Amino acid sequence: MRIPITQSKLWQKLQEDLGETSFYEKKGNYEYLAILKTTPVGNYLYLPYGPIYVDKEGFNDAYNSLKALAAKHGAIFIRVEPLDPDFAKYAPKNTKKSTDLNPKETWILDLKGTDDELKQKLPSRLLRYHRNAEKNGLTIKTSHKPEDVKHLIALQKALADKKGINIFSEKYLSTELAQPFSTLYTVKYQNPETNQQEIVAAGLVFDDAVVRYNLQGAQSEQGRRLHATGILTIQLILDAKAKNLETFDFWGIAPEGAPDNHPWAGFTNFKKTFAGEEEDHAGTYDIILKPSKYKLYQTTRKINRLLRRA
Numbered sequence: 001m002r003i004p005i006t007q008s009k010l011w012q013k014l015q016e017d018l019g020e021t022s023f024y025e026k027k028g029n030y031e032y033l034a035i036l037k038t039t040p041v042g043n044y045l046y047l048p049y050g051p052i053y054v055d056k057e058g059f060n061d062a063y064n065s066l067k068a069l070a071a072k073h074g075a076i077f078i079r080v081e082p083l084d085p086d087f088a089k090y091a092p093k094n095t096k097k098s099t100d101l102n103p104k105e106t107w108i109l110d111l112k113g114t115d116d117e118l119k120q121k122l123p124s125r126l127l128r129y130h131r132n133a134e135k136n137g138l139t140i141k142t143s144h145k146p147e148d149v150k151h152l153i154a155l156q157k158a159l160a161d162k163k164g165i166n167i168f169s170e171k172y173l174s175t176e177l178a179q180p181f182s183t184l185y186t187v188k189y190q191n192p193e194t195n196q197q198e199i200v201a202a203g204l205v206f207d208d209a210v211v212r213y214n215l216q217g218a219q220s221e222q223g224r225r226l227h228a229t230g231i232l233t234i235q236l237i238l239d240a241k242a243k244n245l246e247t248f249d250f251w252g253i254a255p256e257g258a259p260d261n262h263p264w265a266g267f268t269n270f271k272k273t274f275a276g277e278e279e280d281h282a283g284t285y286d287i288i289l290k291p292s293k294y295k296l297y298q299t300t301r302k303i304n305r306l307l308r309r310a
Contacts, residue, residue: 002083005208006048006102007033010181017175023069029058034066036073041297042290045070046079048102049281053082056090063092067289076294078287087282094288103252104283107268109276111241111248118241121275122234129227130234137190138200138226140235142183146174151186152202155218173204173216181206185236187219187228201228205236211247212240230270237274253278 005011012033015022021036023045032051037044051062059082066078080087081102088097111118119127133140149170156167176182187201200223204216214236219229237248250271254264256278262268288294 001052001054003031003052003208004049004083005181005206005211005213007031007050007052008208009033010179010208011048014176014179017178018172025065027061027065029054030062030065032062032066034069034078036075037079039297039300041300042076042293043073044075044077044079044286044297045073046101047081049081049083051080051082059087059090063287066287070289076288076290076297078289079284080282080287081284082282085280085282087285091285092287094291096286096288098284098286100284102281102284104281105253105255106279106281107250107253107271107274107276108279109237109248109250109274110246111237112246115241118237122237123230123273126227126230126234126273130231133231136226137192138228138231139188139190140232141186141188143186144177144183146178148184148186149173149177149204151199152184152204152216152218155199155202155220155223156216158220159218168216176206177204179206181208183207185232187223187232189222189226189228191222198222200226201232203229203232203236205240207240207243207245210245211249212236212243212245213249214251233274248276250274250276 009024012022012024015035023034023036025032030051030053032047034045034047037046045066051059051066053059053062070078079098109121153167153170153173159165160167177184183205185203185205186199188197189200190197201219202217203214206213206215214233217229223229240248252264253268253271254262258265286294
């Protein structure tokens, strides 16, 4: 039974540092980390990539536990993201599909085997760029200092302003970087025209006992011209292998058959140049406990979205 980092005690510590209230429970055939979320309408429980269970009976036991927890804290609904892609076949009748929060599909690279076997799975073009990176003025550094997350944020903000997307706050990302499982990578370029160094790409990764999760990343226009993200990704994979991790999770791809204009199309094509495999999850579902309040919650969300757009 695979336990994603978002359902671990490590993730609970992160939630505590963020000021969230969470509940961890582990039994013989299930375990879960449930985060208590508050809204003006009422509370709900959120289980990122959870609950974890071995079979339908395990889910039912977890669900009974979660219902009791929800009742204790006045929750309107329970938001779940089971790893089992067949969850909808046995979901409770009061379950509704919601907008996916964590990626429903992801790309997984198996790191087991020899170093040479791993390199056979990596794009030869990117391996060549990585091999020549230093000669071309690029160096890669790692950091665990929360204040260094500003380098990633600066790159993300430039991208967000251009594409109109939302990014995490500095407080959130610096709290993530303060965790023992988190590492920030930066790619610096020695610009021969200015004789100055500039950060052209950055990435934030999480490591548990067996998996490296490639969660956050961005690059500048200069970085794009220098293939900085590709070079960095090679380094992330090689370092994960050196740590004896078993899997590299690229963290999200567009669904099969998605159109070319899908917002994730570009980086999905990039991730699939690595010889990995697609892993599908159930997606995000709401198990509704208080229908009238849930309807009010949904209406309030729609109004808030319209106001933000306005």
